[in-house]
Amino acid sequence: MGRIPCCEKESVKRGQWTPEEDNKLASYIAQHGTKNWRLIPKNAGLQRCGKSCRLRWTNYLRPDLKHGEFSEAEEQIIVKLHSVVGNRWSLIAAQLPGRTDNDVKNHWNTKLKKKLSGMGIDPVTHKPFSHLMAEIATTLAPPQVAHLAEAALGCFKDEMLHLLTKKRVEFSPPSGSSAQHMVMDPALQNFPSEDKDGTIQRIKMGLSRAIMQEPNNSSDKSWDMMLSSGIADQQMDGFVGACGRSYQAVVDEFRYDVPSYGNEGEGSGWSPSMCTAGSTCNAVPGEQLPGRLHEKGDEHEHEHEDEGEEDEIANDARKGDGMLFGSECMLWDLPDDLTRIPIV
DNA sequence: AAACGTCGCAACCGCGGGGTA
DNA sequence: GTACCCCGCGGTTGCGACGTT
Numbered sequence: 001m002g003r004i005p006c007c008e009k010e011s012v013k014r015g016q017w018t019p020e021e022d023n024k025l026a027s028y029i030a031q032h033g034t035k036n037w038r039l040i041p042k043n044a045g046l047q048r049c050g051k052s053c054r055l056r057w058t059n060y061l062r063p064d065l066k067h068g069e070f071s072e073a074e075e076q077i078i079v080k081l082h083s084v085v086g087n088r089w090s091l092i093a094a095q096l097p098g099r100t101d102n103d104v105k106n107h108w109n110t111k112l113k114k115k116l117s118g119m120g121i122d123p124v125t126h127k128p129f130s131h132l133m134a135e136i137a138t139t140l141a142p143p144q145v146a147h148l149a150e151a152a153l154g155c156f157k158d159e160m161l162h163l164l165t166k167k168r169v170e171f172s173p174p175s176g177s178s179a180q181h182m183v184m185d186p187a188l189q190n191f192p193s194e195d196k197d198g199t200i201q202r203i204k205m206g207l208s209r210a211i212m213q214e215p216n217n218s219s220d221k222s223w224d225m226m227l228s229s230g231i232a233d234q235q236m237d238g239f240v241g242a243c244g245r246s247y248q249a250v251v252d253e254f255r256y257d258v259p260s261y262g263n264e265g266e267g268s269g270w271s272p273s274m275c276t277a278g279s280t281c282n283a284v285p286g287e288q289l290p291g292r293l294h295e296k297g298d299e300h301e302h303e304h305e306d307e308g309e310e311d312e313i314a315n316d317a318r319k320g321d322g323m324l325f326g327s328e329c330m331l332w333d334l335p336d337d338l339t340r341i342p343i344v
Numbered sequence: 345a346a347a348c349g350t351c352g353c354a355a356c357c358g359c360g361g362g363g364t365a
Numbered sequence: 366g367t368a369c370c371c372c373g374c375g376g377t378t379g380c381g382a383c384g385t386t
Contacts, residue, residue, distance in 0.1 A: 036371080087375065087376085
């Protein structure tokens with residue numbers, strides 16, 4: 001027995017709302033409120049189903065809605081709350097006055113996910129990619145670690161390269177399983193011309209560093225930052241209550257899981273200072289670091305950068321003093337043959 | 345200028361929870 | 366206890382706008 005449809009599909013209009021329909025709905029709700037959505041379209045003279053009306057009202061017509069760009073503070077709140085509750089958009093939206101769950105969800109899917117990925121942070125777990133790799137790698141024997149590095153290159157390179165070049169580059173995973181078989185497919189043979197900024201080198205270094213990196217200790221910093229960078233205590237109380245978990249549980253999860261999204265100082269929350277909590281990174285907030293991945297809008301930023309950049313990266317790496325790859329600091333000490341990508 | 349690809353937003357869909365008779 | 370109704374939620378899709386070739 002199937003569910004009874006909310007309306008007769010044949011008799012209702014679907015698709016974009018016209019200004020006339022908006023007016024009818026808005027003026028009806030202004031007079032009668034939003035009780036019983038099933039009756040609203042009928043009474044308002046609309047050929048729409050109640051569900052469609054509710055959606056239109058809650059996502060677009062409501063007078064208290066904020067339209068337009070998300071502020072940086074809002075973005076930080078979304079990211080932080082998402083790291084605690086995941087895709088519970090309504091919960092997250094409830095902490096952002098004037099924003100709907102649909103807004104938040106769309107913004108997350110179209111912007112924030114990419115932003116985090118571009119910073120080397122897995123948008124699902126909110127951990128740096130390198131952490132995920134390191135967690136797996138610590139349980140593996142050295143030969144398996146080599147395989148992991150290889151697999152990781154296969155998995156991440158498409159996304160990474162797309163983010164960096166804004167071009168879809170199709171690769172097939174290397175067919176061999178050992179590091180010595182790490183020969184890129186023909187598509188990559190053409191890549192060196194696009195690797196002027198050392199993209200491939202960075203990916204190689206980042207992944208291999210990731211594997212060698214010790215999982216680091218978390219700190220209280222991220223939580224403190226969260227409270228100080230946009231979410232008031234009171235707001236957080238409400239949120240913690242709404243997500244059905246104890247305050248301490250949420251705090252603990254933040255302390256354990258979340259990289260330092262917030263500001264180290266007055267700089268932007270999205271600055272390169274978004275290093276892993278407890279990392280040794282000593283990056284200066286706001287300073288453009290060599291390993292930072294590009295964002296839309298600064299795609300050409302590094303086009304003509306100092307040619308000594310690669311040396312600088314290598315030096316940093318040798319010193320082990322926390323060069324930034326994506327968003328965090330990693331150590332570099334993997335044999336060349338595990339990471340070598342032949343560049344023709 | 346046209347064709348094609350990508351992006352972002354609005355809207356839809358199906359499921360599940362809560363309330364009620 | 367259960368059947369039904371209404372509503373909210375999260376995932377997905379459609380389509381116009383915009384950018385690139």
